[in-house]
Amino acid sequence: MHLTLTHFLVVGALLFALGLVTVVTRRNAVGILMGVELILNGTNVNLAAFNHYVVGGVSGQVFALFVIVLAAAEAAVGLAIVLTIFQSFRSIDVRLADTMRE
Amino acid sequence: MNRTFSKLALWAFLALLVALFLGYFITRVLPDYLPAGRAVPPRLGDLVFYACAAATVAGAAGVAFSRNIVWSCIGLLIALLGTAALYVFLSADFLAVAQLLVYIGGVLVLILFAVMLTNRIGEVNVSNQSLGLGGGLAVFAAVAPLLMLVAVLVPWPVRPPGPMAPTTARIGDEFLSTWLLPFEVASVVLLATLVGAVVMARKELKAD
Structure with missing residues (x-):
């Protein structure tokens, strides 16, 4: 066969599902960011696959490149936030950072 | 630590040998013994695809279910490398290289830095707690079959893919013509991101 x-769609679906599992189950903020990266990778695989097999041209790859750029930006800001949270709470357990509740 | 890495290298080498042997056996040896014209033996490229896909999914599973955050990082590395290999199969060479440079050279190093700065490395076994295997498997069982069913059952309007060709020049043309405005907006977003990250990191240094 x-x-x-x-x-490729099956691989993308598995990446997305495993990333979702990571985001939902982790208590560690860095672990959650890793899950987000997995989800974005699953999306990128789908974009490149549809570009190759359905659309043609390179628009899908351009979209995937934008996703990569924004994922890098998201990782930089997210990790800076995680470091700041670690500064004030001495931990990056997402259950402990709840001072803004109510 | 050293022993762990040498063990890892040994396992990787053994896995490579087994994969090479299986590929050779299935593509070169097995067809001579099969009755002609019945089964189509898989091509070598397909086997490489299956190996890359398996590595990707295994790495992602390592990220999702590992108890130790450093192993999660290594799983993420394997998943990102496998994804870069999958892009090659989709004739997206520039995308594959960008994945290597940006994700593995940038994002993964950032994540490793964050892990090293925020965790008690001495007790890394407790650093990656989660809801447990039960909840994770429940989420996986709810999402993955649905998405895969859609991928398999929907009659996608597939057209025969073109030949493998370098795409870098065409991507550059598209960036500077059709997608010029989003391209510039992305640059501004990156600039704002970097300034924001530096501002937050400076606060952290001032506090010390």
């Missing part, structure tokens, strides 16, 4: 669109 040769490669088809479905192969």
Whole structure:
């Protein structure tokens, strides 16, 4: 059985599901950011696969490059926030950072 | 630590040998013994795809279920490398290189820095607590089958893919013509991000 669109969509779906599992179950803020990266990677695989098998051209790859750029920005800001939270709470357990509740 | 890494290298080497042997066996040896014209033996490229996809998903599973955050980082590294390999199969060479440079060279190093700065490295076994295997598996069982069912069942309007060709020049053209405004906006976003990150990091230094 040769490669088809479905192969890549299945890999993208698995990446997305595992990233969602990471985001939902982690208590460590850095772990949650890793899950977000996995989700964005699953999306990128889908974009590149649809670009290759359905649309043609390079628009899908351009979209994937924008996603990569924004993911890098998100990681930089997210990790700076995590470091600031660690400064004030001495921990990055997301359950402990609840002073803004109510 | 040293022993762990040498063990890891040994396992990787053994896995590579087994994969090479299986690939050779299935593509070169097995067809001679199969009755002609019945089954289509997989091509070598397909086997490489399956290996890359398996590595990607295994790395992602390591991120999701590992108890130790450093192993989660290594799982993320494997998943990102596998994804870069998958881009090559989709004839997206520039995307694959950008993935290597930005994700593995940038984001992964940032994440490792954050892990080293924020965790008690001595007791890394407790540093990556989660809701437990039960909740995670429940979420996975709810999401993954649905998405895979959609991927398999929907009749996508597939057209025969073009030949593998370098895409870098065309991506550059598109960036500077069709997507010029989003391109510039992305640069402004990156600038704002870097300034913001520096501002937060400076606060942290002042506090000490």
